[in-house]
Amino acid sequence: MAALSTEQASPAAPRRDLPPSMVERMTLIMDAFTGRSTRLTLEDVARRTHLPRSTAHRILDQLVQLNWLDHTSFGYRLGKRALGLGGRDGSHGEIREAAAPLLHELQIKTGMVVHLAVLDGAEVFYLDKVGGRFALSVPSRVGGRAPAHCTALGKAILAWLEPEQVDTLIDGPISRLTNHTIGDIATLHQELNRIRQRHGLAFERGECFPQISCVAAAIRGHEGPVASISLVGESRTPLEKVAPLVVDAARQAALTLFPGLESPRRTRAAARTPDPTWSTETMNQMLAVGQDGDWL
Structure with a gap:
């Protein structure tokens, strides 16, 4: 017992x-x-x-x-x-690591300056800069900032946010850095709509710094944009020739950061990620130049 x-x-x-x-x-x-x-x-x-x-x-x-x-x-x-509050944390290391080889490849292929940035409030925060012969003429630096509304990097990200989010971020009077800078929120929303119609390609010519032009595309995850990549050239650089390369780089960085991005369960935002390459005819339809040479 x-x-x-x-x-x-x-x-x-x-x-x-x-x-x-x-x-x-x-x-x-x-x-x-x-x-x-x-x-x-x-x-x-x-x-x-x-x-x-x-x-x-x-x-x-x-x-x-x-x-x-x-x-x-x-x-x-x-x-x-x-x-990290404000986005200045170790997670940026993951973005930089995913984008680094793509930035260097872009620089080698084009000879242009390449930027990687994230949105921090109403500004872009530069995570990386890969220079070419034109690098010293570009007044940007890693750790520096610029207004989002007048940079291709910033507009590429803002275009994929809800309009209400943009209004909250760009609160109050918009500062004009040059004669080409967008000066009011209504015009900015029109520009962001044109960027969406171009499948996310953002351009700027002399809006932030005189004599400098940029083309950018956002790195987009399941819930929206997390960063953007740009190519920088002189004011009259034919950016339409290098635009597909920027889109390819942003797309590849997104796939590295978010491996399941192209799964059947991807979000509608992810589904709108541009195709890897475009024909010349498609590019001509997506990009339009006004009589004064500004991108529309």
């Missing part, structure tokens, strides 16, 4: 103990997100952390409310706080 009682009292199987504190449980969940492009469902989080589904769900909701995580149609992802 004693032996039987001992056997009945013994545990049936060892069970993994849950972390005792909320901080430890939150840390388990945050550690499950290995990078900016990580997307996890509730089931993924519960499986990776070994937390009960109800516990994981409750903590995830709190992390979303506090902006540590975002909840999207694709699941959970790192939020503004995790990625």
Whole structure:
């Protein structure tokens, strides 16, 4: 009888103990997100952390409310706080790493200056600059900033935001840096609409700096643009010849950052990613030049 009682009292199987504190449980969940492009469902989080589904769900909701995580149609992802306020955090290293070989390839193919930037409020923040013979004439630097509304880099990103987001970011009077700078929000919205009609290609000639022209395309993920790439030349550089190269580079960077971008479940925004190459006829239809030489 004693032996039987001992056997009945013994545990049936060892069970993994849950972390005792909320901080430890939150840390388990945050550690499950290995990078900016990580997307996890509730089931993924519960499986990776070994937390009960109800516990994981409750903590995830709190992390979303506090902006540590975002909840999207694709699941959970790192939020503004995790990625750094203002976007100046280590996650930029992931963007730079994905884009670096593409920037160098662009520079070699074209001999032009190549920029990589992200949107930070109403400005673009330069993450990288790969120079050519024209580099010293371009007054930009890594870590520098420029108004988003008058740069091809900024307009390429703004074009894929909701109009209300643009209004919030570009709040108040718009500064004009040159005679070609867009000076009001209505004209800016018209320009952003033209960029969307050109499948995301953004141009600027002398809007930010005199005698400089740029063409840019946004690097777009599941939920929208995360950065942009541009080629920079002199004011009369025929940018239509190099525009497809910029689009290709932005698309390849997006596929590196978001490997599932071209899966059947991609979002409508991702589905509008331009094709890798265009014929001359298609380019001519997409790009129009006014009588004064400005891009329309």
